[in-house]
Amino acid sequence: MNITSTTKLNNGVEMPWLGLGVFRSKEGEEVEIAVKTALEHGYRSIDTAAIYENERGVGKSIKASGVPRNEIFLTSKVWNSDQGYQSTLEAFEVSLEKLQTDYLDLYLIHWPKGQRSVETWKALEELYKKGRVRAIGVSNFLVHHLDDLLPHCKIVPAVNQVEFHPELIQPKLLEYCQKREIQLEAWSPIMKGNVTKIGTIQELAKKYNKTEVQVVLRWDIQKGVVTIPKSVTPERIISNADIFDFELEPEDMAKIDALDKEKRIGGHPDKINF
Numbered sequence: 001m002n003i004t005s006t007t008k009l010n011n012g013v014e015m016p017w018l019g020l021g022v023f024r025s026k027e028g029e030e031v032e033i034a035v036k037t038a039l040e041h042g043y044r045s046i047d048t049a050a051i052y053e054n055e056r057g058v059g060k061s062i063k064a065s066g067v068p069r070n071e072i073f074l075t076s077k078v079w080n081s082d083q084g085y086q087s088t089l090e091a092f093e094v095s096l097e098k099l100q101t102d103y104l105d106l107y108l109i110h111w112p113k114g115q116r117s118v119e120t121w122k123a124l125e126e127l128y129k130k131g132r133v134r135a136i137g138v139s140n141f142l143v144h145h146l147d148d149l150l151p152h153c154k155i156v157p158a159v160n161q162v163e164f165h166p167e168l169i170q171p172k173l174l175e176y177c178q179k180r181e182i183q184l185e186a187w188s189p190i191m192k193g194n195v196t197k198i199g200t201i202q203e204l205a206k207k208y209n210k211t212e213v214q215v216v217l218r219w220d221i222q223k224g225v226v227t228i229p230k231s232v233t234p235e236r237i238i239s240n241a242d243i244f245d246f247e248l249e250p251e252d253m254a255k256i257d258a259l260d261k262e263k264r265i266g267g268h269p270d271k272i273n274f
């Protein structure tokens, strides 16, 4: 395995196990340098969203990198206020224009919004059928949201991007998605940097001679979860990708599994008011 290794989605499309997240990376120089650094050091997947307001910088940096577009896996997401059939189709075009591309690799419904997400999903299916996006999926969907959406799907979501880290593992959701070949993808995988403060992970970092962050990102991949750590710090972007030269033993995987506290950093998908 290496930084370009992929998982095959349920429609055959290959998605890198590791990508760069850009939530809160500022539009302009900040996000541009982050994307540039990542691409220069082998990353081939970038995760943005309309609401991050940095799609222009992401697009500009990808263009300037010289890396062929078809070697990059680019994800964006439709924001809550744009959900609905027609508004999603329009929001998609706006994202493409900002990203300076004519297709996306993955387009996600950012948060579940009840019946409106069924209409949104129909728009995503339409975009998929037209070849505008190579895979479609959801984000922040719990089991009950998927139970509600799946009966309306002609195309089963390829990905569910959710909060996932040592203190929020959601094993039932992971099992549910794995059974249906919906690839789970971890957001806030390193707890915004706070995995460095967890004793068990500090011990494992010493044992494997890796950083705490590298141990946790490696744990993601060994659990079969795609991971997209965010950083705007070049040294961190580089070191976060250095996770392909070691393997956690089963007993150490279990030690991290045991840290689950069902503790969220971000909003609960049933309680958000945005």
Ligand code: NDP
Pocket: 020, 021, 022, 023, 024, 047, 048, 110, 139, 140, 161, 162, 186, 187, 188, 189, 190, 191, 192, 193, 194, 196, 213, 228, 229, 230, 231, 232, 233, 236, 237, 239, 240, 266
């Ligand atoms: P992460 O868990 O990836 O943590 C990012 C934070 O950790 C930043 O403050 C970063 O600082 C710091 N950091 C990065 N690398 C290191 C390191 N090696 N050592 C110490 N600290 C480090 O949080 P995010 O919430 O950003 O999640 C990752 C991505 O997931 C997002 O960027 C976004 O793409 C996606 N996401 C999706 C959501 C959704 O609803 N679908 C919600 C939230 C996130 P610095 O940048 O200063 O280096």
